[in-house]
Amino acid sequence: MAMRLKDNMSGVLTAEQQQALVGSYDVVGDIAIIIIPESLVPCEKLIADAVLASNVHIKVVAKRGGMYGGEFRTIPLVILAGEKRKETGVREFGIRLRLNPERIYFSIRSGYERRRIASLVTPNESVLVLFSGVAPYPLIISRFSSARVIIGIEKNPEAHAYALENLQLNKKQKNVILYLGDVRVVIPTLSENFDRVVMPLPTMAETFLSDTLRALKPGGYLHFYDLQQPDCFADSVAKITAACDASNRRVESFSIYKCGHCGPRTYRICIDARIH
Ligand SMILES: C[S@@+](CC[C@H](N)C(=O)[O-])C[C@H]1O[C@@H](n2cnc3c(N)ncnc32)[C@H](O)[C@@H]1O
Incomplete structure (x- = not known):
């Protein structure tokens, strides 16, 4: 939720x-x-106390202590007011998620996008979610579709541990299997190819496209996330086309969705592509 x-x-x-x-x-x-901002550091405690007092549901106020970074896309947090903890519980469309937002990546702003992807899944599909984090995509897809199987792969051991905990918390989601590891290492070990692959790593998903295409059935759907300027969306499609050319595959059709802002004039977009 943005306030x-x-x-x-x-x-x-x-x-x-x-x-x-x-x-x-x-x-x-x-x-x-x-x-x-730097100029407000001297009054950061006042600001944090005001935020804490503004909403009874807020128990901790933390500031960003840096930028998102590293392979696991994490961000340092500094507690300014409230309880001294960084673990919390989130509810997204009825799914419960435990997580520590300093140790794992989780975007509270992507909930509607996860729900959108779930709404596209048709009965009996096999779905592969790469970069699955604490498992919000697998669990939302499981809850709102009749997929046969949903596999998630995540490299951050702490995110994977939360994902396993979240699978337990949401007991009805029985068709989800979660793997810890690098997608490049885990994909070749999977025993089937998939009707749909989701790639929620917008900073560098393109570097994983050739591995991903190997796991996608002919006629399957790819959801490729990218960060892009408003007049450059075609460049993101071109990344998929180039990877398909190199793998002897073909983009049959695609659509482009804006699913968030990441700084001035930069969108988080998803290319939904059907690949033969
Ligand atoms: C942008 S986050 C998305 C997390 C989650 N899907 C969500 O929506 O909250 C990208 C995730 O990819 C993971 N990751 C980065 N490189 C990876 C790799 N080579 N193999 C598997 N996971 C990776 C990061 O640890 C991070 O959890």
């Missing part, structure tokens, strides 16, 4: 300080994650 930060700050900050605020913040479970 407006400025709403809570009159009487706490001067008008000039309010101008410097980053407009909104995410709430992951009961943890509010705020961004404090």
Whole structure:
């Protein structure tokens, strides 16, 4: 959930300080994650206390202590107010997820996109979710489709451990199998190819395309995420076309979905492509 930060700050900050605020913040479970610009560091505790006081459901207020980075796309968090913990529970379309947003990647803003993908899955499909994190895609797809099997692969051991815990928490989701490892290592060990493959790693999914195409049945669907400027969406399609050319495959049809913003003039997009 994204919340407006400025709403809570009159009487706490001067008008000039309010101008410097980053407009909104995410709430992951009961943890509010705020961004404090350099100029507001001296009043960060005041800001955090105001956020904590603004909503009884918020129990921890933390600030981003850096940028998303590393292979596991994690971000350092510094607790400023509330309880001294970083683990929380999230509910997404009735699915329960435990996670620590500092140790694993989880975007609270991608819930509708996960639900959109689940709505495309037809009965009896086999679905492969690469980069599956704490398993939000596998669990949402399992809950809202009649897929035969959904396999997730995740390399971050802590994310995989949460994913296994989340599978237990959502007991009805019996068609989900989760593997720990690098997708390049795990894909060749899988005993079947898939009707649908989801690739939620927008920073570098293209480097995994040739491995992914090997796991996709002819006529299967690929969901390829990318970060792209508004007038360059065709470049993302070209990445898939190039990988298909190199693998003797063909893009039969595609559509492009905007599913989020990542900074000024940059969209998170998903290319839904049917591949022969
Ligand atoms: C952008 S996150 C997406 C996580 C999850 N699907 C979600 O929607 O919350 C990408 C994930 O890919 C994982 N990852 C990165 N490289 C990987 C690789 N080579 N093999 C498997 N997982 C990888 C990261 O640890 C991270 O959890």
